[in-house]
Amino acid sequence: MDQTALTSELSLSSKFGKKGRQKRAVKTFFQAILYLSPALILFITFVFIPLIRSFEISAYITDPIGRLAKFVGLMNYERLFQTTTFMNSFSRTLMFVLYTVPTTILISLGLALLGDLQLKGISVFRMIFSISIAISGATASLMFLYIYHPTVGVNYLLNLVGIHNLTWLVSHKTALLSVALTTVWLQIGLNTVILLAARQTIPEELFESAMIDGANSWNKFLHITLPMLSSTFFFLMVVDMLAAFQTFTPIHVMTKGGPLDSTNLLVYSIYREFYFNGKYGFAASQAIMLFFIMLLLTILQFVFVERKVHYE
Amino acid sequence: MKDQIFSRRLWSSISQYLILIIAAIIILYPIWSAFNIAMMSDTEMGSYPPLQFPTAIRFENIQRALSQAPLGRYLFNSVVQSTLVMVGQLITACLAAYAFAFIEFKWRNFFFLVFLSTMMIPWEATIIPNYLFIKTLGWTDTFQGLAIPFMATGFGTFLLRQFFLKIPHELKDAATMDGCGSFRFLMTIVLPLARPALGTLAVYSFLQTYNQYLWPLLITNNSSMRTVQIGITLLQDEERLMINIVMAGVIFILIPTLTLFVVSNRQLIRGLTAGAVKG
Numbered sequence: 001m002d003q004t005a006l007t008s009e010l011s012l013s014s015k016f017g018k019k020g021r022q023k024r025a026v027k028t029f030f031q032a033i034l035y036l037s038p039a040l041i042l043f044i045t046f047v048f049i050p051l052i053r054s055f056e057i058s059a060y061i062t063d064p065i066g067r068l069a070k071f072v073g074l075m076n077y078e079r080l081f082q083t084t085t086f087m088n089s090f091s092r093t094l095m096f097v098l099y100t101v102p103t104t105i106l107i108s109l110g111l112a113l114l115g116d117l118q119l120k121g122i123s124v125f126r127m128i129f130s131i132s133i134a135i136s137g138a139t140a141s142l143m144f145l146y147i148y149h150p151t152v153g154v155n156y157l158l159n160l161v162g163i164h165n166l167t168w169l170v171s172h173k174t175a176l177l178s179v180a181l182t183t184v185w186l187q188i189g190l191n192t193v194i195l196l197a198a199r200q201t202i203p204e205e206l207f208e209s210a211m212i213d214g215a216n217s218w219n220k221f222l223h224i225t226l227p228m229l230s231s232t233f234f235f236l237m238v239v240d241m242l243a244a245f246q247t248f249t250p251i252h253v254m255t256k257g258g259p260l261d262s263t264n265l266l267v268y269s270i271y272r273e274f275y276f277n278g279k280y281g282f283a284a285s286q287a288i289m290l291f292f293i294m295l296l297l298t299i300l301q302f303v304f305v306e307r308k309v310h311y312e
Numbered sequence: 313m314k315d316q317i318f319s320r321r322l323w324s325s326i327s328q329y330l331i332l333i334i335a336a337i338i339i340l341y342p343i344w345s346a347f348n349i350a351m352m353s354d355t356e357m358g359s360y361p362p363l364q365f366p367t368a369i370r371f372e373n374i375q376r377a378l379s380q381a382p383l384g385r386y387l388f389n390s391v392v393q394s395t396l397v398m399v400g401q402l403i404t405a406c407l408a409a410y411a412f413a414f415i416e417f418k419w420r421n422f423f424f425l426v427f428l429s430t431m432m433i434p435w436e437a438t439i440i441p442n443y444l445f446i447k448t449l450g451w452t453d454t455f456q457g458l459a460i461p462f463m464a465t466g467f468g469t470f471l472l473r474q475f476f477l478k479i480p481h482e483l484k485d486a487a488t489m490d491g492c493g494s495f496r497f498l499m500t501i502v503l504p505l506a507r508p509a510l511g512t513l514a515v516y517s518f519l520q521t522y523n524q525y526l527w528p529l530l531i532t533n534n535s536s537m538r539t540v541q542i543g544i545t546l547l548q549d550e551e552r553l554m555i556n557i558v559m560a561g562v563i564f565i566l567i568p569t570l571t572l573f574v575v576s577n578r579q580l581i582r583g584l585t586a587g588a589v590k591g
Contacts (some may be wrong), residue, residue: 002561017403025417025418028417029417031494032411032420033417035410035415036408036411039408039464039465039469040464043426046438046461046464047433050438051433053440054438081440110335117332119332120421123409125336127577128336129339130581131570131573132339133519135566136541137525137541139562143342143343144347146555146558146559147342147345149555151360152349152555154341154345156362159366185339185342194584195387197584245434246434246436248318248436248525249525270436270439274443274452280440280444283368287439288435290436291433294433294434295432310318
């Protein structure tokens with residue numbers, strides 16, 4: 001609290017005495033709650049109660065329209081690990097994370113370094129590199145759907161440079177990779193923007209003194225830029241992992257989980273189980289698993305950021 | 313000697329431009345290819361090798377897309393939904409951020425943590441109960457069903473609070489002494505000062521909502537209430553439809569967001585980097 005606020009507080013409290021101060025504290029409390037209430041009511045209705053309800057539903061078998069029918073305890077969770085569907089979509093999701101996260105960060109780092117060059121018109125390139133933040137998952141998926149198209153797609157151009165007949169979405173071996181490529185393209189914009197902003201917070205003096213010491217650009221990159229960006233990399237890793245775990249749109253638009261369930265990622269599987277199969281309890285147990293995975297990731301990030309703040 | 317240094321600089325910047333341009337072409341390729349296909353006539357669609365550049369600028373594919381599906385209606389629905397969410401988020405976040413920044417009250421930190429915790433709960437973890445709840449309310453195929461669940465924002469509250477904290481507390485004390493109530497203080501002093509942060513939140517929340525997919529997919533069935541993201545993918549499901557028409561539809565719905573992206577680039581980037589970069 002700053003000085004003036006403190007003095008005004010003191011003068012007020014001495015004017016009204018202890019009872020008055022208490023009364024005033026109660027009054028400010030209710031005043032504050034009044035300001036918080038619109039958001040608070042929405043959060044309670046659409047976040048906190050539904051989260052608890054998700055736990056509840058996951059302990060039941062429901063009828064096809066989602067009414068709780070029979071309490072089954074942890075049975076839905078046991079089924080998760082017994083049936084192949086969940087284990088399959090869980091492992092496919094992990095693979096998807098592996099495909100997308102490092103690739104996205106590496107490409108974005110390259111683009112951010114390019115966007116950092118001191119050239120005329122560089123802001124146009126920065127805008128181009130970040131363009132995917134303006135593009136929705138649905139439109140990007142449609143665009144890539146036709147890039148992968150056998151006759152009008154990119155295969156013709158790839159043939160010219162000696163890459164022949166990629167199967168893209170048709171084969172269960174390449175479908176997940178193809179979806180991953182779409183996701184990488186979509187995420188690059190955000191990652192590049194954040195890396196560019198982070199790069200600009202590195203004090204110029206560091207580079208200048210390194211230059212006086214005779215460091216070349218590679219040395220500067222290796223010993224200044226990379227370490228100074230480490231917390232940003234970690235942040236992006238978590239953000240991209242969360243996004244990868246939540247991937248739904250490209251699956252729904254491009255593959256519907258196929259071929260052979262090879263792109264049946266977690267959120268798509270949740271959607272399919274409750275929306276089409278009417279298994280709300282089973283779907284809810286998958287949603288709860290997703291919740292815990294994401295919670296773990298966020299806590300990891302929090303711990304890391306805390307440690308970083310500590311060291312500074 | 314001088315000439316040599318000059319020409320070396322020249323070559324280095326030429327090669328840098330070259331790399332930049334190649335990178336830009338690769339990044340833009342998906343959009344270019346969509347545009348290229350959208351400009352093809354039906355006969356050109358069948359030609360092999362496939363055309364890589366449009367032979368003419370054709371608007372008729374967009375017109376055909378519009379006649380195949382009520383894209384204009386979808387666009388309207390998306391804009392209404394996004395505007396409602398944007399206005400809702402601005403109101404709820406302003407009020408909450410004001411309390412967190414200017415009012416000293418009991419359990420303030422606790423409530424702030426409650427707000428922050430909503431950012432850690434994935435939307436997918438709550439989607440089944442929310443879907444059932446909206447159905448019981450009879451809010452499927454309505455704007456309130458599309459918008460109200462998203463009208464509060466932990467991120468936005470956090471963003472505005474950070475900005476409000478930079479406003480000197482003395483202003484508040486002076487205003488209070490002049491008999492200015494706290495709501496009037498918020499409306500007449502804080503909000504005008506916070507305009508950049510409000511712009512950031514507005515652009516960010518509009519774009520986020522405009523690009524939503526799963527929620528509108530679940531709760532809209534009626535064609536007149538579909539949002540544009542769902543509507544456009546339905547075009548693709550129509551077997552008899554040519555790809556060039558679908559891509560024309562894609563180009564059509566990209567125009568608003570790309571315009572927003574170019575016009576309000578600064579606000580948008582500030583919003584996106586707010587959580588990531590300190591200082």
